[in-house]
Amino acid sequence: MIELYFYEFxxxxxxxxxxxxxxxxxxxxxxxxxxxxxxxxxxxxxxxxFYGCESLKTIVGLNDINTESITDMSYMxxxxxxxxxxxxxxxxxxxxxxxxxxxxGCESLKYLDISHFNLDNEMLNIESMFKDVNNLQYINVYNIKDxxxxxxxxxxxx
Numbered sequence: 001m002i003e004l005y006f007y008e009f010x011x012x013x014x015x016x017x018x019x020x021x022x023x024x025x026x027x028x029x030x031x032x033x034x035x036x037x038x039x040x041x042x043x044x045x046x047x048x049x050f051y052g053c054e055s056l057k058t059i060v061g062l063n064d065i066n067t068e069s070i071t072d073m074s075y076m077x078x079x080x081x082x083x084x085x086x087x088x089x090x091x092x093x094x095x096x097x098x099x100x101x102x103x104x105g106c107e108s109l110k111y112l113d114i115s116h117f118n119l120d121n122e123m124l125n126i127e128s129m130f131k132d133v134n135n136l137q138y139i140n141v142y143n144i145k146d147x148x149x150x151x152x153x154x155x156x157x158x
Contacts, residue, residue: 016045021052021079028054031082035061042066047098048075057082067091074098074125079105089113089140097123104131113140119150126150 021027030053043066050056067073073093077083078101086109093099096118103109119126130136141151 015043015049017048017051018046019050019053020048021054022048028052031055032058033060035059035064043070045072046070046076047072048078050080051075051078052080054079054081056080057084059083059086062086062088063090065091067093067096069095071095072098073102074100075104076102077106078102080109081105081107084108085111087111087113088117089115091117094118094121097121098125099129100125101128101131102126103133104128106133108135109133110135110137112136112138115140115142115144117141117144117146119144119146120148122148124150 017023019027019030019033033050033056046065046067050059070093073096077086083106086103086106091114093116103112144151146152
C-alpha cells in the first residue's frame with residue numbers, strides 16, 4: 001500500500017509513470033493507493049500514471065487531482081487488471097487531447113463513471129480506450145460532452 005498525505009505535486013508538471021510498473025516492477029503487486037489531501041494541480045501530463053499496476057484494487061483520492069490543464073491521460077489505467085470501480089466524474093477533461101488506451105486491459109472493471117468528460121476536442125485520440133475491458137456492467141456517461149459523437153464509435157462489446 002502507498003499512502004501519500006499532504007505531499008506537494010504542483011511543481012512537477014507531470015506524473016508520467018509515477019506509480020507505473022513500467023518504471024518500478026514492484027508496482028505490479030500494489031493493491032491500494034491513497035492520495036489523500038494532496039495538492040495535485042498545474043499538471044499537464046498523467047500519461048501511464050498507474051500503467052501495469054495489475055494488482056491495484058483501490059485508488060482513493062483521485063478527486064484531489066486538478067485535471068483542468070492536463071492534456072495527456074493516455075495509458076493512465078493501462079493493464080490495471082484488478083480494478084473494478086473507477087469514478088472520474090469530477091475530472092475536467094476539456095484540455096485533454098490524448099486518452100489512447102486509457103482503460104485498456106482493465107479486465108475486471110465493472111463500474112466506470114466518466115459522466116463529466118468532455119470529448120468535444122476534434123483532435124482527441126480515444127483509440128483503444130476500452131480495449132479488453134470485457135466485464136463492464138455500468139458506465140455513466142449522463143452529462144458527457146460529445147458533440148463529435150466520438151463515444152458512439154467505441155466498441156464496448158469486445
